[in-house]
Every structure is written in C-alpha cells, then in structure tokens.
Amino acid sequence: MTGVDELEHGRCVIIGAGPAGLTAAYELALMSVDSVVLEQDDVVGGLARTVEHHGYRFDIGGHRFFTRVPLISAWWEQMLGDDFQTCSRLSRIYYNGKFFDYPLRPLNALRGLGPIETLRIVASYAKARLLPHPKEHTFEAWVCNRFGSRLFEIFFKTYTEKVWGMKCSEIAADWDTPRRGAKLEAVYPHLPKISIDFAVMEKAPRVLVLEMDCKWVDLGSWAALEGVIDADADGNVIAAPRTVTLNARNNVLVSEDDHLIAAFGVEDLVVIHSADATLVCRKQDAQALKELVTKVTDRYEGCYR
Ligand SMILES: Cc1cc2nc3c(=O)[nH]c(=O)nc-3n(C[C@H](O)[C@H](O)[C@H](O)COP(=O)(O)OP(=O)(O)OC[C@H]3O[C@@H](n4cnc5c(N)ncnc54)[C@H](O)[C@@H]3O)c2cc1C
Numbered sequence: 501m502t503g504v505d506e507l508e509h510g511r512c513v514i515i516g517a518g519p520a521g522l523t524a525a526y527e528l529a530l531m532s533v534d535s536v537v538l539e540q541d542d543v544v545g546g547l548a549r550t551v552e553h554h555g556y557r558f559d560i561g562g563h564r565f566f567t568r569v570p571l572i573s574a575w576w577e578q579m580l581g582d583d584f585q586t587c588s589r590l591s592r593i594y595y596n597g598k599f600f601d602y603p604l605r606p607l608n609a610l611r612g613l614g615p616i617e618t619l620r621i622v623a624s625y626a627k628a629r630l631l632p633h634p635k636e637h638t639f640e641a642w643v644c645n646r647f648g649s650r651l652f653e654i655f656f657k658t659y660t661e662k663v664w665g666m667k668c669s670e671i672a673a674d675w676d677t678p679r680r681g682a683k684l685e686a687v688y689p690h691l692p693k694i695s696i697d698f699a700v701m702e703k704a705p706r707v708l709v710l711e712m713d714c715k716w717v718d719l720g721s722w723a724a725l726e727g728v729i730d731a732d733a734d735g736n737v738i739a740a741p742r743t744v745t746l747n748a749r750n751n752v753l754v755s756e757d758d759h760l761i762a763a764f765g766v767e768d769l770v771v772i773h774s775a776d777a778t779l780v781c782r783k784q785d786a787q788a789l790k791e792l793v794t795k796v797t798d799r800y801e802g803c804y805r
Pocket of ligand 1: 515516517518519520521539540541544545546547548560561563564565566663664
C-alpha cells in the first residue's frame with residue numbers, strides 16, 4: 501500500500517497493517533514519531549479486517565474483543581468510546597448444514613454428526629489412545645492424541661488454520677493449549693533477573709539498530725503509565741476495569757481484575773492491585789521500589805514475584 505517515496509519520509513517502518521501494526525503506528529504518532537506501515541494486502545485490518553462482497557460486509561475474524569490485560573482494555577475503551585459495546589456471546593460452528601457449539605462439547609458434537617460419523621470418531625479416538633503420535637511437537641499431534649484424527653480433521657484443523665493462517669503441523673504443540681500457560685508459569689519465575697542489555701544485546705553477534713527520534717522513559721515505573729494513558733479530568737491515570745474516584749487527583753490506579761479501586765481524597769498515589777498483592781505508595785517513591793521488593797522477598801520468600 502505504501503511506495504518507496506513515502507518510506508523516505510518515515511522514521512519507523514512497521515510491517516503489517518493488522519491491529520498490532522496499526523496500534524504501533526498510532527502510539528508512535530502520539531509520541532510525534534513518523535512511521536510507515538507496509539501492508540502486502542490492499543486493505544488494512546489483517547485477520548480482523550472487514551471485507552465487502554456483493555454489498556455485504558464480512559468480518560474475517562470475529563469483532564468481539566477479550567483481554568485479561570487491563571492496560572489493553574483501557575486502550576481500546578479510550579480508542580472506541582461509545583462504539584465499544586458489551587454484548588452476550590454465542591459462537592457456533594456451521595458444518596455439514598448443522599450448527600455445533602463452540603467451544604466444542606462432546607455430546608453436542610456427536611449428536612449433530614450422526615451415528616456413522618460418531619463411530620468413525622470413536623474409532624479414531626480409540627486408535628489415538630492405543631497408538632498415539634510418539635512425538636507431540638506440533639499442535640496437530642497434540643490434538644490428534646487427545647481427540648483422535650477424525651475430530652481434528654472436522655473441527656480443529658480448518659478453524660485453527662483459518663485463524664492463524666498456518667498449518668496445524670507447523671504450529672507448536674504448546675500453542676493455545678493449557679500447557680502453554682502452565683509452562684510459562686513454571687519457567688518464568690526461574691528466569692534470571694537480568695537486563696536485556698546484558699542478556700541479549702551484549703552477546704548478540706548480529707544486531708541491526710534503527711535510528712529513531714522518540715520519547716523514551718529510561719526507568720520504567722508505575723508512574724510512567726502517565727506517559728501512555730490519558731488521564732481523566734482530575735489527572736488520575738486509570739488502567740482498571742472498576743474504579744470510583746472522589747476528590748482524588750493525579751493518582752495512578754491499576755488492577756488486574758474486577759476488584760474495585762475506590763480512591764477518596766487522595767493525591768499523587770500509586771495503587772496497584774493484583775490477584776495476590778496490593779501496592780500503595782507515593783508517586784515520588786515509585787521509582788525506588790527495589791528496597792521494598794527486597795523486604796517482601798526476605799519475609800515471604802518465593803511467594804510474590
Ligand atoms: C475467524 C477468526 C476469528 C477471530 N475472532 C476473534 C475474536 O473474537 N476476538 C479477538 O480478539 N480476536 C479474534 N481473532 C483474532 C484476531 O483477528 C487477531 O488476533 C488479530 O488480527 C492479530 O493482529 P495482528 O496485527 O497481530 O496480525 P494480523 O491481523 O494477522 O495482521 C498482520 C498483517 O500483516 C500483513 N503482513 C504479513 N506479512 C507481511 C509482509 N511480509 N509484508 C507486508 N505485510 C505483511 C498481513 O497481510 C496482515 O494484514 C479472530 C481471527 C479469526 C481469523
């Protein structure tokens with residue numbers, strides 16, 4: 501969509517005009533950084549695009565939005581305003597002239613597929629239990645080992661390949677399975693606490709560096725959210741689904757879940773709520789939390805990270 505001429509005026513090159521690329525370009529624009537978005541298609545939107553066909557508009561991917569990350573939720577709330585509507589969800593797969601529940605429910609699927617197909621599925625399931633793929637490296641092998649190859653072919657393969665644009669035999673087994681989350685949770689706490697400079701940059705023999713004029717917060721702290729999220733009329737920066745403020749000014753309020761944060765008559769505070777801990781401190785102290793973290797680690801070793 502973009503020619504080389506335009507490239508010369510850009511400072512930052514973004515490949516792909518899907519939601520991620522467009523968001524990156526928008527955020528850079530807010531920081532007064534020019535960017536050029538290169539898109540191979542002739543429309544923007546990526547897998548979330550809408551295409552027109554004979555006067556009808558079709559969403560390639562569903563336009564329902566879900567995230568567990570409050571920051572991302574707040575971003576889209578701010579971007580879409582009243583157009584961001586809440587609605588109840590009903591997802592179904594249309595296969596062979598029938599609707600099937602999505603996510604799949606075994607009884608509903610078997611009832612809809614009829615006795616012959618059910619027999620085939622049961623047989624392929626039995627085969628998978630007796631003779632599973634010995635190497636479960638791919639998503640295809642992972643699903644076949646659990647549901648049998650017949651059910652994989654009917655439901656999982658087409659949907660997954662459409663969503664991710666990749667063959668199931670090329671998607672890693674840990675992708676989109678409960679194992680992915682469990683693996684990350686097991687590995688992450690034991691990763692060495694080391695900056696990206698020492699861990700990657702100093703050891704990387706081939707590094708490409710792009711020059712870029714942009715604003716940069718060198719020391720990340722909760723107060724730095726003020727640079728990326730618009731404050732409300734009282735100067736409060738909020739990345740939490742449920743908050744009430746009264747006579748509260750210039751605070752940073754963040755919550756990972758639906759826990760309500762009610763701030764009354766306080767100023768310049770940082771309040772961060774997560775599932776198992778709550779941090780409250782003055783904004784001016786938020787840069788220097790190291791001492792507090794050391795104290796927490798000493799007292800409750802291994803409990804909080
Ligand atoms: C059927 C379906 C249902 C979905 N349902 C939901 C849902 O309900 N809720 C939800 O939140 N998400 C849903 N998604 C997922 C959502 O659409 C994706 O997570 C999202 O689009 C990913 O955004 P992205 O920018 O990372 O990548 P993409 O949307 O894949 O965009 C990447 C872009 O980069 C372009 N590109 C790739 N390579 C190059 C290159 N070399 N040069 C130039 N351009 C390139 C591509 O053409 C594309 O436009 C669904 C997806 C599908 C297909």
